[in-house]
Each structure stands twice: as C-alpha cells, then as structure tokens.
Amino acid sequence: MRPVEIGLDGLLCLLLLVLAWKALRAPHLYQSAIYFIALGLVMALAWVRLAAPDVALAEAAIGTGLLGVLLIDSLRVFARDSKTDPDAESEEPPPGEINVYPAGSARPSGRTLPMILVTASCGLLAILLVEAIIELPDGGGLTAAAQENLERSGVDHPVTAVLLNYRGYDTWLEVGVLLLAMLGIFCAGGRVGFAETRQSNPPGHLLSWLIRALAPLMILAAAYLLWLGKLAPGGAFQSGVILGSAGILLRLAGFQVISRLPPLAVKLGLLLGFGVFLIFGGAALLTGRAFLEYPEARAGELILLVETAAAVSIGFTIFAFFAYLNSRDQPEAQENHAREEGGNQKP
Amino acid sequence: MDTFYVALAIFLVLNVAASLIRVIRGPTAADRLMTAQLFGTTGVALLLLLAEASGQPAFRNVALIFALLAILIVICFVQTTGSAAGPGNREA
Structure with missing residues (x-):
C-alpha cells in the first residue's frame, strides 16, 4: 500500500473516532445527531476503502437518508413533549431567539450503572472481534466454496x-x-x-x-x-x-x-x-x-x-x-x- | 494518476474535518445541519475519486445513493421546524 493511501485511511480512522466520541459527548442531543449522521457517511467511505461496496451501499442508504430523518424527527417529538412539561417553562429562550430544540434536547446526565454496563459490553464485543480476526482462516474461509458454486446459484454476484x-x-x-x-x-x-x-x-x-x-x-x-x-x-x-x-x-x-x-x-x-x-x-x-x-x-x-x-x-x-x-x-x-x-x- | 486522486481525496477529507467547527460553534441549528450536508456532498466527490483511483465502478453507486438521499435530512428539518422557527433559530 502506498503512503498516500495509508494517509487517507489513517485520516478516515481518526475522523471516525473523533465523530464517534463527539456523538457520545456533545452537550446537546441535536449536535449528537449531526455528529452521528456524519459518522454514518464517513463509515460508508471507510467501507469503500475496505473494498466492501455491498456494505458501503447499505450504510450509505441507511446513514444518509433514513437515520438522519428519524433522529431529527424524534428530537422534534422530544422537544414538543418537553414543552408540555411545566419544569421546562423556566428555560424559555431570550426574546428574539426561537428555541427549536429546547430542554428536551439537552443531554441527560449519565448514570453510572448503565455507563459501566455499556462500556463492559463494548469491551467484550471488541475482544470478540479481535479474536475473530486473528482466527480468520487463511484464504478467506468459505470464499472459494462460494465462488465454486456461483454458476449453480442463479446469480453472478x-x-x-x-x-x-x-x-x-x-x-x-x-x-x-x-x-x-x-x-x-x-x-x-x-x-x-x-x-x-x-x-x-x-x-x-x-x-x-x-x-x-x-x-x-x-x-x-x-x-x-x-x-x-x-x-x-x-x-x-x-x-x-x-x-x-x-x-x-x-x-x-x-x-x-x-x-x-x-x-x-x-x-x-x-x-x-x-x-x-x-x-x-x-x-x-x-x-x-x-x-x-x-x-x-x-x-x-x-x-x-x-x-x-x-x-x-x-x-x-x-x-x-x-x-x-x-x-x-x-x-x-x-x-x-x-x-x-x-x-x-x-x- | 491514482496517487493524484488519492491526494485529492485526502484534501477533501481535511475539508469536511474542518467543517466540524460549525457543529461545535453553531450558532444556529441550521449551521450545524449544513455540516451534515457538507459531509454528504463532499462524500459524493470523495466516492467518485475513490472509484477512479481503485478502478471499481461499483463505488459510483454509493455516490448515487449519497446524492439522492442526503437532501432528505434538510427537507425533514425544514418541514418540521422551518417556517415556524424562522431563519435565526437557535437551538440552545
């Protein structure tokens, strides 16, 4: 692999990590949603770099349109719910500024137990994935068998x-x-x-x-x-x-x-x-x-x-x-x- | 020539990375949304460059999906918040 390609891949990896961290830690849910949409798009690029166009297509189809629309529309529902909540009234924006995503969009403060559980399961998943990569058989496992029977499968891909x-x-x-x-x-x-x-x-x-x-x-x-x-x-x-x-x-x-x-x-x-x-x-x-x-x-x-x-x-x-x-x-x-x-x- | 395409791709990735400053600083919800849009439009250019650099025409279909669907987020934003909020909406 040439140095420019390593540079591009490194940059994409870095961007993915930054976006993922920001999506988790942004002060407002709306900002998190934007980071998460951007994360999906960069993820599609990463799949392209990994020469997996099928996954890239699926990620692009879900990540660009549907995901963003669902997130932004859900935030609207949160915002409306919080408007009917009497506690939220005190957070009225100053005159002249209209609050699109009011109190409901503020990030809820993290609770310790769920945080520990989520971190532990993410760690476990990471260990399993690393192990799966290490144990990947030489020659790509079932690739040869899949190619061999392609003529009989009725499709060419x-x-x-x-x-x-x-x-x-x-x-x-x-x-x-x-x-x-x-x-x-x-x-x-x-x-x-x-x-x-x-x-x-x-x-x-x-x-x-x-x-x-x-x-x-x-x-x-x-x-x-x-x-x-x-x-x-x-x-x-x-x-x-x-x-x-x-x-x-x-x-x-x-x-x-x-x-x-x-x-x-x-x-x-x-x-x-x-x-x-x-x-x-x-x-x-x-x-x-x-x-x-x-x-x-x-x-x-x-x-x-x-x-x-x-x-x-x-x-x-x-x-x-x-x-x-x-x-x-x-x-x-x-x-x-x-x-x-x-x-x-x-x- | 491939090196040129990949170098251009790096330049474009740096561009979208720089746009993240608008998500952090805002100030309006629309500014932040524009960053997501920039990821979509620059993504189209990036995918076309990568398709040329790697000689895999299938990547152009990913670019096609980006181009068709990235607009949905803006339409959703405008239709659910747009005219009621006006141009200067602040989200926090």
Missing part, C-alpha cells in the same frame, strides 16, 4: 448468491426482524401511524419542484439497484431502503402515500417479503428439497422474485417506521385512526 441462495435463511429472518420491529411499534402505539395527516408546513414552490424531480429518480434508483444485485453490488435491502426513503420524502411534503391504499394492501405490503420467503421454503419442503432450496434451472428468476418482494416489504416497513413516529400525538391522526377502525368493524 457472490454476495447476492450468499444472501439469497446459500444463506437464504439468514435473509428471511432479517426481513422477519424488520417485521417484528414494526409489530413492536404497533403494540407500543396502535396503528395510528398509518392514518396520515397533512403536514403543518405545506410545501413551497422549491420543495414541490424538488420532490417532483427526486421521487421518480429515487424509485428508478431503487429498481436499478434491485436489478443490479444479480451481477454487481446492490440488492433487495439497499433497494428497499431507497424505496422507503422516497415514501418519506413524499410524506414530508404532505402527500398521502399509505392512506390512499386500502388497509389490506398495506398489510400485504408489510408481509410480502417474509411471506414469499415462507411460501418458497414451504414449497421446497413439499417437493422434497431442503428449506429455501431453489430448483437449479429457475434459481435466477425465483431469486429476483423473492428479492423484489423483500424490497417492497422493506420499503413499506421503513416508511411505516417514519410515518408512525411522524404522526405520533397528532390529534388528527387519532381521529383518522378511530374512523378507520370503525370502518374495519363492518361485517
């Missing part, structure tokens, strides 16, 4: 072959984790999130122009990455995140996205990825193959189908995460929710 064919089980359960997170949100707050409300700020000319230009491009990019997964870095997860981000963009501008669809279609959209995996797995078992084993001749088409279903579900789920948080404690949303529930009770 080894990472996609691992994710969708060799280790389809893992991907299926990962889609399940997202679904479980969504169900958790439903349990915590009901289905209010799906009843979308009009934003308080209607989009101006610039924003509506931007959204008209960006939203189709995002959907196009999602389709492109989904297709690309067959032969190059890309695939269902990255594609789904971009799809979900397009939904978030439309929602931020006050467009109705999910409430236009019948509730049954929304539920199907959320369940599609997990369900298609399950149907394929079950069908494979019934025809005497192993769970999630594709018939070799049609593996390529089936993988594309499963990936498309997974991408749609991931997009729906990620959008629903945001939609739920964004409309939490808005009275209109609850009215819509009540109306929708009433409609559902019809025989």
